[in-house]
Amino acid sequence: MMRIAWLFTLFILNSAKPIKDSESCGYESCNKVDPSKINVHLVPHSHDDVGWLKTVDQYYYGAKNYIQPAGVQHIIGSVVQALQKDSTRRFIQVETAFFWQWWQDQPEKTKEMTRQLVNRGRLEIVNAAWSMNDEAAAHYHSIIDQFTWGLKRINDTLGKCGRPKIGWQIDPFGHSKEMASIFSQIGYEGVFFARLDYRDSKKRHLNKDLELIWQGSSDLGNFSNIFTGVLYDFYTAPAYFCWDILCGDRPIIDNEKSFDYNVNTVVHEFADYVTKGIEYYKTNNLLITMGGDFTYQAAEMYFTNMDKLIAGFKKYRPDINVLYSTPSCYLKAVNEEGRIKNIKFQLKTDDFFPYASGIHSYWTGYFTSRPNSKRFERQGNNLLQVMKQTTSFAKYGHNLNFENNLIPLKEVMGIMQHHDAITGTEKQHVAQDYVRLLTAAVNTAxxxxxxxxxxxxxxxxxxxxxxxxxxxxxxxxxxxxxxxNLDRFTVVVYNPLSRYVNHYVRLPVNGNSYTIVGPDGNVNYEILPTIADFSYVDSITPSKKELVFVAENLPPLGLKYFYIQMSKSTRKKHKIVKQTRFGNNVSQMSKSTRKKHKIVKQTRFGNNNSGFTIDKVTGLLSSVTLNGVTIELSQNFMFYNGANGETFRASGAYIFRPANTTPTAASFAKTITYTTYATDIVDEVHQIFNNWIRQIIRVYKNENYIEFDWLVGPIALINDLGVEVVTRFVTKRLSNGVFYTDSNGKQMVKRIRNFREMYTYTNEEPISGNYYPITSCILLKDGGSDNCSQGDNLEIAVLNDRAQGGSSLEDGQMELMIHRRLLNDDNFGVGEPLNEIEFNEGVVVRGQHYLTFGRKNTCSKSSVKSAAANQRDIAQRKLLSPWVFVGDATSNQHSLQNLQAKLNFQFSGLATALPNNNTNDKATILLRLEHIFSKDEDNVLSQPATLNIGNLFPLFNIINIEEMSLAAHMPKIEIEKMTWNSFIPATPSREVRSTDLNIDLEPMEIRTFIVEVVPKTRNFV
Incomplete structure (x- = not known):
């Protein structure tokens, strides 16, 4: 058995001509600081949201300025012109989505001018992802992808001098450990942001801890360390010192003959602002952001006033050195002074969640806002990985190049990571535009x-x-x-994971009987009722049944092909029998007449290994059995009313602020209605809680999780207040106030109820103050730790299919918020309540949760698979789920016999040869290998591993390999890191080059390679 769970992504990289760059870019281009003075680093910037109050295109072109006066094309063009006038001027460009759109519109003369500005360090690229991503709801797969795509565009256009050194996350609403780790692994030297909890901010200001060394991952150690700076006074220009056309502040008048001459006054007022700010930092360097949302549409206006400010300081306050700068130049100055004076910076190992801007303003509602959009984004990532792999096979199989089909999906997925997109904090018309863009991109892909x-x-x-x-x-x-719903159709199930998996295919149908033929012959199936009739969807005719079958042993990076035909045979009903235990082995489907599944009243479902029971009185879940262990566990839906804002803050798109601290049960009755179904493949209980909440609890035979398939909406407005719906899992386990949530779907972070590690927590909002982002998993451990003397040594987890907010508000309890319908705006900018309407009603949301539990690793024998191993396995299978394509086979030429004669019904990108390729040209592939386990999660699977990739791909021969940064934008060997205190970021000591095909992987490590290959040939069989 392999000692590691791993996956990889591959796609073909387009070649680009190298750009000759000047030696004056980077740190060498910085304007000089004076070690004997206070150095004020003016950083001109524009924060350009990739959609928020306006759509992406509306922001770029400057449309609908009555909503917000913003046109990004004018910002970049105006800045490029202004930077030409003075070699000391500086500006930073952040969002590659907008930069790339602007770049494509420019004549070659402007492009060359821009390259020169970059090569001379006047225009610095920072962050450089496709968008400034959110850090709560975004998954690490999508974050890495959008950095890879953004940095590739920067490389292609600007070359080496365009490589960023800085992460610039100034506006996201909280910051994650995994994001810090990603920045460090990309090769960045530092990250800056503006938003952090108001109590944390106050303490850091007092203790001069606004700058720190952040360890993003304990598994990766020093290589995940990154210098982190909190901006002095938010990310906008200081009050009264904004000289943009969007501002109304006084201009600087430097004509001494003018009655309004004010240079002396402005300089001394600005000096007061600076001398106050420098007291909060440990060096004599202070970064001042000069800009804000969509500033610099007339850049010369801003720069002219800053020119006068700098000149005024030389005349009136020569003790303060004011200079144009960039975040990287500021970082260089802080590092140099820090090393000379041996300044020690705080080490931080936790994260910055949740973010509260005030006593009653916890930004924890956006963890769940617009749940349908969050799910669609997750599906987009799933499909993107599938299509990146399959287009690569097409490239080598028959020299078919469909890579351009993926560009819109890569771009839109980058847009969807934006901190006002995946968060659900955009206006309704913008949310609809995101859906339009993603739908079009999916169709193109x-x-x-x-x-x-x-x-x-x-x-x-x-x-x-x-x-x-x-x-x-x-x-x-x-x-x-x-x-x-056709009489004959084909189904292709593609597995994007690098290991064999089983997948339960569920397709809407109208028929009662079918014949399914796969690569291994006839396939067993079931027909089950859908969760609802979906009659409110007036644009389609929904089916009332689902066809369910198992696509078994799907090959790694491979597929299976199924031919499905409606059968005219009649089906016999099973007798209704009295029994309490179900779950036989899956039987082989025969060509004879099939029997119909049982519809019975029962309390126990599944089998002795995996199953659950329903309480006959309440109709609710009462216990769960997994891996032969049974625990008492209940699940119910509840809701909070959202505060209306009459007293303090309202609950809105950003803010979760319940009007009541005790949620109301959603069933409104002691007993809920439920119907049970028992089949050879799956047992199901269909529950109805009220007229807008229903659920199916499922146990698939031979699986180690219980599935909760829920449908919520249109939410009824209760008490004329907004409603925020949660699902709550309750056990009798003692968790001692401790629970764990994931960080962007990768590492797990320990949470303690009513506690913060870095500052004193105050409990004005006991519910929302304990809510955290859950991108993939929330879990409890007996006793709250890995201590094996606690309880049954169990670890209980709930995994989700999209980002949500959640908590453990009491011991043994896990709560996830799944839907929100609110009537008030929280007054943080979006300007409208979160009250989504679809089909003339409140929006309906459908989703899944997956419950699993097992022994904690430290309490398991080495041969027993740990709970963490099960969780990682399920999370991977749900994140990169096998993708189902359906085709119309009603044509005469698409008979089963013809298709079997012409096609193989199975394919593996790792196990079988691929179609012939007639070209001998070399090509490059991006290959990522990931160790998905953390240290100590599993006695076996958490060990370091070595993988030889020489025989991994039967498709092609590897002739050269080079290790790259995480985002593949530069060779790993070229990554250089500054030294801070005793925290020395690890240098890339294990970089792989040339033909070394043995790859070592440490726990939690992701390694990225550019692999040069030549295709193999195959003979048809």
């Missing part, structure tokens, strides 16, 4: 999937008549898939 499938499966060159048009069933969540 799938445009040629039928050609890809044909060419990787065909047995002979003469197989074109076996080509079927495939597409995804994105509306299967409302029980609609046009192609699966």
């Amino acid at each position: 799938e445009e040629d999937v039928d050609s890809i499938i044909l060419n990787i499966l065909k047995k002979t060159d003469n197989a074109d008549d076996a080509k079927i048009k495939f597409s995804s069933c994105l509306m299967a969540n409302v029980s609609h898939c046009e192609k699966s």
Whole structure:
């Protein structure tokens, strides 16, 4: 058995001509500081949201300025012109999405001018991801992807001098450990932000701890360390010193003959601001942001006044050195002074969640806001990984290049990570535009999937008549898939993971009986009722049934092909029997008439290994059995009323502030209605809590989790207040106020109720103050730790299918917020309540949770799979779930016999040869290998591992390999890190180059490579 769980992503990189860069970029281009003075680093910048109050295009072109006067194309163009006038001027460009859109519109003369500014250090690229991503709701896969894409565009256009050194996360609403780790692994030297908890901010100001060394990952140690700076006074220009067309502050008048001459006054007022600020920092350097939201649309106006300010300080306050600067130049100055004076900076090992800007303003509502958008984003990532892999196979299989089809999806997925996109904190019309963009990108990405499938499966060159048009069933969540309602259709199930998995395919159908043929012959199936009739969806005709079957042993980076035909045979009903235990082995489907599943009243579902029981009186879950262990556990839906803002802050898109600290049970009755179904594949209990909440609890045979498939909405407005719906899992386990949540889907972070590690917590908001972002998992441990003397040594986890907020408000309890409908704005800028309407009603949300538990690793025998191992396995299978494509097979030429004659019904990118490629050209592939386990999570799987990739790909031969930064924008060997105190970031001592094909992986490590390959050839079989 392999001692590591790993995955990889591959796609073809386009080549780009190298740009000759000047030696004056980088730290050498910094304006000089004076060690004997206070050095004020003016950092001109514009914070340009990739959608918020206006759509992406509206912001770029400057449309609908009555909503917000903003046009990014004018900002970049105006800045480039202004920087030409003075070699000392500086500006930082952040969002690559906007920069790339602007770049494509420019003539070559302007492009060359921009390159020169970058090469001379006047225009510095910082962050450089496609957008400034959120750090709570974004998954690390998508974060890394959008940095990779943004940095690739910067490399292609600006070359080496365009490489950023700084993370610039000035506006996101809280900051994660994993983000710090990602920045460090990309190769950045520092990260700056503006928002942190008001109590944390006060303490840091008093203790001069606004700058620190942040260890992003205990597993990666020093290599995840990064210098982190909190901005002195938010990210906007100081009050009364904004000279943009969006501001109304007085200009600097330096004509001494003018009656309004004011240089002396302005300089001394600014000096007062500076001398106050410098007291909060440990060096004589102070970073002052000169800019704000969508500033510099007329850049010369801003720069002219700053020129006069700098000159005024030389005349009236020569004791203070005011200079144009950038974040990297500021970092260089702080580092140099710190080393000379042996200044020690605080080491931080936790994160900055949750963020509270005031006593009653906890920004924890956005962890859940717009749940449908959060789910669609997760699906977009899933499909993107599938299509990156399959387009690579097409490239080598038959020299078919469909890479351009993926560009819109890469771009939109980058946009979706923005801190006003995935967060759900944008205006409604912007949210709808994000959906429009993502839907169009998905359709483009799938445009040629039928050609890809044909060419990787065909047995002979003469197989074109076996080509079927495939597409995804994105509306299967409302029980609609046009192609699966045909009399004959085909299904391709593609596995993007690098290991064999089973996948339970569920497709909306109208028929009662089917024949399913896969690569291994006939396949067993079940027909079950859908969760609801979805009659409110007036644009489609939803199906009332679901076809369920198991796609077993899906090959790694491979697929299985299934032919499905409606059968005219009649089905016999099972007798209704009295029994309490269910769960036989999955039986092989025969061609004979099938029996219908049982519909019985029962209390126990599943089998002795995996199952659950329902309380007959309440209709609620009462116990769960997994891996042969049974625990008492209940689950229910509840809701909080959102505060209306009459007293303190309202609950809104950003803020979660319940009007009541005790939620109300959503069932409104002692007993809920439920119906049970028992089949050979899955047992289900269909529950109805009220007229807007229902759920299916499932146990699939031979699985180690319980699935909760819930449907919530349209939310009824209770007591004329907003409603915030939660699901709550309750056990009798003692957790001692401790629970764990994931950080962007990767490492787990310990949380303690009513406690903060770095400052004194005050409990004015006992519910929202204990809410944390849950991107993939929340868990409890017996006794709150790995101590094996506590309880049964169990670790209980709930995994989700999208980002949500949640907590453990009492011992043994896990709560996840799943839907919000609010009637008031929280007054943090979006300007409208979070009251989504769809089909003329409040929006309906459907989602899944997955419950699992097992022994804590330290309490397990070495041969027993730990609870953490199960959690990681489930999380990977749900994040990168096998993707289902459905095709129309009603044409005569698409008979089962013809398809079997022309196509293989199975393919693996890691186990079988791929179609012939007639080119001998070399190509480059981006390869990522990841160790998904943390140290001490599992006795076996947490160990370091070595993987030889030489025989990993039967598709091609590897002729060269070079290790890159995490985002693949520079060779790892070129990463250099500053020294801070005794915290010396690890140098890349294990970089792989040339033909070394043995890759070592430490726990939690992700390694990125550019692999040069030549394709192999194959003979058709």
